Amino acid sequence: MRRDRARGMAGHIYGVSRRIMSSEFSDWIGRTEEMTDVIEPARSNALRAALGDPVAKAAGDEMPLLHHWLYFWNVQPPAGLGEDGHPAKGGFLPPVPLPRRMWAGGRVEFVRPIRLGEQVTKVSKILDVQEKNGKTGRLVFVTVEHRLSGPDGLAIVEEQDLVYREPAAAGSITGPTGDGPAPNAPWCESLDPDTVLLFRYSALTMNGHRIHYDLPYARDEEAYPALVVHGPLQASLLIELAARNLDKPIAKFAFRGQQPAFAGAPLFVCGETNEDGASIWTEQDGRKNMTASVTAA
Secondary structure: OEEEOOOOOOOOOOOOOHHHHHHHHHOOOOOEEEEEEEOOHHHHHHHHHHOOOOOOOOOOOEOOOOHHHHOOOOOOOHHHEOOOOOEOOOOOOOOOOOOEEEEEEEEEEEOOOOEOOOEEEEEEEEEEEEEEEEOOEEEEEEEEEEEEEEOOEEEEEEEEEEEEEOOOOOOOOOOOOOOOOOOOOOEEEEEOOOHHHHHHHHHHHOOOOHHHOOHHHHHHOOOOOOOEOOHHHHHHHHHHHHHHHOOOOEEEEEEEEOOOOEOOOOEEEEEEEOOOEEEEEEEEOOEEEEEEEEEEO
16 A cells, blocks of 8 residues: 655756756655555565575564565556666656666664564655765765554664766776685675576565666666676675674664675675674675674664
8 A cells, every 4th residue: 555645746857957956856855655565474584585594484473674675565567667677766756867876875773673464554755865976976865764663653764875876987887806805804604696696686675676687788778797786685684694693682773885796706794793783794805895883772
């Protein structure tokens, strides 16, 4: 069930000045959207199995951390999709006239557990839209808040940072060789982010972004040297690593993408304790792809 209470805005904003563009985008701040879903166990168990854990959970068990990303699908008909496979711009999110978009990072607070089988409502709100100039050109950041509530009240408060970017020049993004040494970290695991895993995660999250499964598109249209490992998948691997190694529940999680991780080379999932909980990161060829922190309860 979905109810969009957004204010409409006609037209696209291609070719306008930065000042006008920022003014137009400000109209999206405060826009809200509400969705309801049942956190059925099968989807969560499918991800656990895809990551090598065959022990299934049942209705009534606590949902694994960050598995709420598997629910609340935004399923669009073919006419409602953009060229990149995402839902077309201009619905809940502003129609930013930049072709490359990705999930740059976020912050999550776990207020209380969500249990598998529960009906949960997610209320999303656009908190901010900012345009900046970076090393690779113009950037537009959109910050979205999500508040998830179950039968016992508010359970998760999350902020997501989405970034829209200009086209990348061919050959400007280098891929991993797989020859780098294993990281020297107290916690360190590795996995092969192969095409099957990327496809399964895309399917479980209804993520149609073609950079994760369509190699010709990823290479020829967005200038990536290989298929891109999902940021949320990396974040899920990191929080699971922390949960296995800490002796306290996790209250908060924050993550930030540093550079893309790619299929075809080992991905290391690393971490170490600190005074608040743990510092964790993913790494390929000695370069950090995502950095994160967890705060213990």
